[in-house]
Amino acid sequence: MSxxxxxxxxxxxxxxxxxxxxxxxxxxAHGLAYGLHGLHHGLALPSARIVLGTALGTAREAFRDLGKxxxxxxxxxxxxxxxxxxxxxxxxxxxxxxxxxxxxxxPGDYVLSVRTDDKVTHxxxxxxxxxxxxxxxxxxxxxxxxxxxxxxxxxxxxxxxVVHLKQPFNATRxxxxxxxxRVKELQKxxxxxxxxxxxxxxxxxxxxxxxxHLFSRKEGQKAENRNKNRYKNILPFDHTRVKLKNIxxxxxxxxxxxxNYIKPEEETLPNGPPKHYIAxxxxxxxxxxxxxxxxxxxxxxxxxxxTKEVERGKNKCARxxxxxxxxxxxxxxxxxxxxxxxxxDYTLREFSVSMEGSDEERKVYHYHFQAWPDHGVPAxxxxxxxxxxxxxxxxxxxxxxxxxxxxCSAGIGRTGTFIVIDMILDQIKRLGLDCEIDIQxxxxxxxxxxxxxxxxxxxxxxxxxxxxxxxETASHRKQAEQKxxxxxREYTNIRYSSEVVTPASQNATTLASxxxxxxxxxxxxxxxxxxxxxxxxSLASLASGGSVVGVSSGTLLRSVSSSASSERxxxxxGHGGHGGGHVGGMPxxxxxxxxxxxxxxxxxIYENIPIKExxxxxxxxxxxxxxxxGVSTGAPPPPPPRKGT
Numbered sequence: 001m002s003x004x005x006x007x008x009x010x011x012x013x014x015x016x017x018x019x020x021x022x023x024x025x026x027x028x029a030h031g032l033a034y035g036l037h038g039l040h041h042g043l044a045l046p047s048a049r050i051v052l053g054t055a056l057g058t059a060r061e062a063f064r065d066l067g068k069x070x071x072x073x074x075x076x077x078x079x080x081x082x083x084x085x086x087x088x089x090x091x092x093x094x095x096x097x098x099x100x101x102x103x104x105x106x107p108g109d110y111v112l113s114v115r116t117d118d119k120v121t122h123x124x125x126x127x128x129x130x131x132x133x134x135x136x137x138x139x140x141x142x143x144x145x146x147x148x149x150x151x152x153x154x155x156x157x158x159x160x161x162v163v164h165l166k167q168p169f170n171a172t173r174x175x176x177x178x179x180x181x182r183v184k185e186l187q188k189x190x191x192x193x194x195x196x197x198x199x200x201x202x203x204x205x206x207x208x209x210x211x212x213h214l215f216s217r218k219e220g221q222k223a224e225n226r227n228k229n230r231y232k233n234i235l236p237f238d239h240t241r242v243k244l245k246n247i248x249x250x251x252x253x254x255x256x257x258x259x260n261y262i263k264p265e266e267e268t269l270p271n272g273p274p275k276h277y278i279a280x281x282x283x284x285x286x287x288x289x290x291x292x293x294x295x296x297x298x299x300x301x302x303x304x305x306x307t308k309e310v311e312r313g314k315n316k317c318a319r320x321x322x323x324x325x326x327x328x329x330x331x332x333x334x335x336x337x338x339x340x341x342x343x344x345d346y347t348l349r350e351f352s353v354s355m356e357g358s359d360e361e362r363k364v365y366h367y368h369f370q371a372w373p374d375h376g377v378p379a380x381x382x383x384x385x386x387x388x389x390x391x392x393x394x395x396x397x398x399x400x401x402x403x404x405x406x407x408c409s410a411g412i413g414r415t416g417t418f419i420v421i422d423m424i425l426d427q428i429k430r431l432g433l434d435c436e437i438d439i440q441x442x443x444x445x446x447x448x449x450x451x452x453x454x455x456x457x458x459x460x461x462x463x464x465x466x467x468x469x470x471x472e473t474a475s476h477r478k479q480a481e482q483k484x485x486x487x488x489r490e491y492t493n494i495r496y497s498s499e500v501v502t503p504a505s506q507n508a509t510t511l512a513s514x515x516x517x518x519x520x521x522x523x524x525x526x527x528x529x530x531x532x533x534x535x536x537x538s539l540a541s542l543a544s545g546g547s548v549v550g551v552s553s554g555t556l557l558r559s560v561s562s563s564a565s566s567e568r569x570x571x572x573x574g575h576g577g578h579g580g581g582h583v584g585g586m587p588x589x590x591x592x593x594x595x596x597x598x599x600x601x602x603x604x605i606y607e608n609i610p611i612k613e614x615x616x617x618x619x620x621x622x623x624x625x626x627x628x629x630g631v632s633t634g635a636p637p638p639p640p641p642r643k644g645t
Contacts, residue, residue, distance in 0.1 A: 075147065075168035077101045085113040086120045089169055092209070096166025100125070100143060110143065112150075114163050121163055123155065172202060172440035177433045177475065179468045186464065199464070202440050203457040209444055210452070215239055217451075224253035228290070230281045234410045236260045240449045242278060244293055257290045258411065260450040261403065262419055270430045275395070276403040277419050279450045281411040282307060282317025289331030291320055295364065296333055296355050299402035302395045305368045306406070306414040312374050316409040321349060321366065332356035345371040345383045348390075367391050372414060377458050381466035385473075385606040388422050416453025420446055421466045428467075433474060439463055473606055 077085070080101040089097050093115050103109040103124065110125040112134070123134055125146065131139040132146045134155070140146040147165065155163040174182050186198035219225060220235030229235060236242075240260045247254035259280035266274060278298060282305075283291050295303065307316045322328035327336040336352040349366035367390070371383045378384060395404055408414035420443055428435060443460070446453045454460055 075099050075170065076143075077169075078173070079104075082111070082113070082122060085111075085122075089113060089115045089120055090118070092205075093169045094167065096164045097169040098165045098167075099169040100147065112147075112165075114165060115169075116161055116163055121157065121161070123163070170198075170202065170205075173436055173438040176428050176435050176437045176467075176471055179437075179464070179471055183464055183468050186461075199461045200457055203460040206440055206443060206447075206454075206460070210447055215448070215451075219256055220258065222253060222256075225256045228253070228256060228284070228287050229258050230284055231410050234258070234281065234412060234452065237450060242280075242294055242298070244290060245297055247293075257287070257294050259294060262446055262449050262453075264423055264427075265445055275422070275426060277422075278403045278405045279411050279415045279419060279453065280405065280407045282407055282409040283320040285318045288318060288320040289333065292330045292333035292335060292353070295405060296353065296362075298405075299362075299400065300405045301362065301364055301398045301401040302391060302404045303364060303366045304391055304404060304406040304418060305366065305408075306372055306418055307408040308370060311409075317407070321351065324349075345369065346387055346390075365394050367394075377417075377462040381462065381469045382606040384418070384421065384466055385425075385470055388418070388425065389606070392422070392426075410452075410455075412450060412452040413455035413459060416443070416446060416450070416455065417459045417463060420454055420463050424463070424467050425470050428471065428474070433471060433478070437467070439467065469606065 075098065077088075077099050078101065080088075080099075081104060082101075085099060085101055089099065095115055095117055098112060098114040101111050101113065103111050106124070109127050110132075112123040112125055114121045114123070125143070126133055126135060131141065132143055133139045134146070134150075138149065140149065151165040154165070157163060186202065188198060215237040216239075217235040217237055219238055219241060220229055226232065236258050237260060240262075242257055242259040242261060244255045244257055257280070259278055262277040262279050264274045278294070278300065280291070280294075294300075305317070309315070309317055309319055320330070321335060322337045324337050324340045327334060329335075332355060334354045334356075337349060338352055339350045341348050347366075347368040347370065349368065351364040351366060352361050353364050354361045367387070369384075369387050371378060371387075391404070395401055406415045406418055420439070423442055423446075424437055424439060427437060443454045443463070454463065
C-alpha cells in the first residue's frame with residue numbers, strides 16, 4: 001500500500017485529505033491541469049501544501065513543488081531519460097526492479113520502466129482527467145495506487161512476457177527542500193528487510209557498489225611503505241594519492257603518504273570553483289614529518305581533526321603539534337603553536353609554519369573537533385554544522401588557500417562524513433534550496449577517490465540529518481529575511497511632515513541589523529568569530545540594490561557567509577592571528593578596524609536540539625506571502641526554542 005495507507009482506516013482518510021488538497025485550486029487556467037494532477041496524486045502529505053496563484057503565480061512553480069512531493073516515493077526518478085533508466089536498472093537492478101519517470105515525449109504523462117530478465121520494458125502511464133491508466137483497463141486516482149495494483153496483478157506484454165513489479169529501484173536524487181519527506185520515508189522499517197529502515201537499504205546498496213571499485217593501491221602495499229599506514233587495510237588509491245615532492249630520490253618510499261585528494265565532479269559552479277579536500281589518516285610518530293611536508297607542499301591553511309588522540313584506551317592519532325607557546329621541528333618543517341582557544345565543541349589552534357630553505361612563514365589554523373562521541377555519532381548535527389560554518393569562514397578568508405585537510409584516525413569514517421556534509425551544503429548554498437542533491441551518489445563519488453569514506457550506516461544517516469537540519473535552518477532564515485524586507489518596503493511608504501527622508505540604503509542597513517540580531521539568536525553559547533555585524537552588512541548591501549525577495553537562497557546565504565568570513569577572520573586575528581585574504585573582492589579586515597559585537601548577542605548559527613526531540617517542519621520550504629500562524633508581524637521569527645534547557 002502507499003505510504004499514507006498503511007494504517008487501518010488510512011485509505012479513506014488519505015483520500016479525503018487528497019480531495020481537500022484540491023480545494024482552492026478551482027478556477028485556475030486550463031494550463032495548470034498538469035500541476036493539479038500531480039498535486040492530486042501527491043497523497044496529501046503535509047509537505048504537499050503547495051502555494052499557487054498569488055503566491056507563486058505560475059504553473060512552473062507548481063511543477064517544481066510537485067517534484068518535492070514525489071520525492072517522497074523512492075521509485076519516482078523525475079526527469080530521467082529512457083536510456084539512463086535502462087542503464088541504471090541493468091547495471092544496478094535485479095529482475096523485477098522498476099521505477100517511474102516523467103515522459104519526455106509526452107509531458108504530463110509518465111513511464112513505468114521494468115527489468116524483465118536482461119531487458120527493460122517501458123510502459124506508458126497516461127494521465128487524463130485526473131486519472132491514471134496504462135492505455136486501457138482500470139483507472140486509478142493516483143500513481144501510487146496504480147503501482148500498488150500492478151505489483152499484485154502483473155501485466156502481460158503482447159509477446160506473452162509477464163511483467164512483474166517486484167522491488168522499486170530506489171531514487172536517491174531528491175529536491176533539497178523536500179528532504180523532510182525523504183528522511184521520514186527512510187526512517188520507516190521495511191518488512192522485506194527484517195525490520196531494517198530505508199537508511200540501511202541505501203547504505204547496503206552503497207556497500208555493494210563499493211566492491212566494484214577495483215582501483216589499485218599498490219604504493220601502500222610496498223614493503224617500504226607498510227609501516228606508514230596506521231591500519232594495514234586502509235590504503236590510498238594510487239590514482240588520487242598525494243605524492244610528496246622535493247624529497248630525497250635515494251630514499252625508498254619518500255614520496256608516500258597515506259592521503260588522497262578529494263574533489264567534486266563539478267569543477268565549475270556558481271560563485272567560483274568548488275572546494276577541494278585532502279583526506280588522510282591520523283599521524284603516527286614516524287609520519288609527522290611527512291604530514292607537515294604535505295601541509296606545506298599543498299599550501300593547506302586549515303586542518304580539520306575529528307578524533308581525540310586517545311579513544312577507549314586506544315591511540316587514534318599522535319600529537320603532531322607543540323604545546324601552546326612552544327616550537328618544534330618535524331624533519332624540515334618548523335611549527336610554532338601561537339595560540340589556543342576552546343569552545344564547547346572544539347579547540348582552535350593557530351600555528352606559524354616555516355620550511356627549511358624558505359623565508360616564508362604561513363599561518364595554519366587547526367580546528368580540533370572534540371564533540372564526536374567514542375561510540376556512534378553526535379546526538380544532534382547542530383554542533384557539526386556550527387563547526388563547519390567556522391571552518392569555512394576561515395578557509396574563505398584566506399586568498400589562495402590550498403585544500404582543506406581533514407583527518408580522523410583511519411581517514412575514512414568521520415573524515416568522509418565531514419567532507420560529504422560540507423560538499424552537499426556547499427552545493428545548496430551555491431545553487432539554492434530548490435537544487436537537486438544526491439547524498440548516496442555523492443558518497444559513491446567520494447569513495448571512488450578514497451576507499452570506505454562514510455564508514456557506517458549511522459554515519460550515512462547522520463549525513464542526511466545534518467543536511468536536513470541545515471535546510472530547515474536556511475528555510476526559516478530565508479522566510480524571515482523575505483518577510484522583514486516586505487515589511488520594510490511597506491513601512492517606507494509612510495511619511496510624516498516632520499520626518500526627514502532617509503536614504504534607502506540607510507533604511508536597509510537598519511532593517512538588516514534588526515534581522516541579523518533576530519536571525520542569529522539561538523543560545524548563549526559563544527562561538528569565536530560568529531558575529532551578527534557581517535550578516536547585517538550583507539543584507540544591507542542586497543537590500544539597497546532593490547528587490548531582494550526574488551534572490552535565490554543560495555545567493556543570499558553565500559553573500560552572508562562571505563561577509564561573515566571576513567569579519568570572523570578579523571575576530572580570530574584579535575587573538576593573535578591574521579585573518580588575511582579577500583572575500584568577495586573585498587579585503588579581509590582585522591578587528592582593529594571593526595566594532596566589537598556586544599557580549600549579549602548570541603552567536604550560535606545552528607540550534608542544537610536532540611534529533612528525537614526536534615519537531616521537523618514538513619513545510620519549511622513553502623513560502624507564503626501571508627504571515628504564518630504564530631509569527632509576529634514585527635521582527636522576523638527566531639527558529640524553534642531549544643528544548644531540554
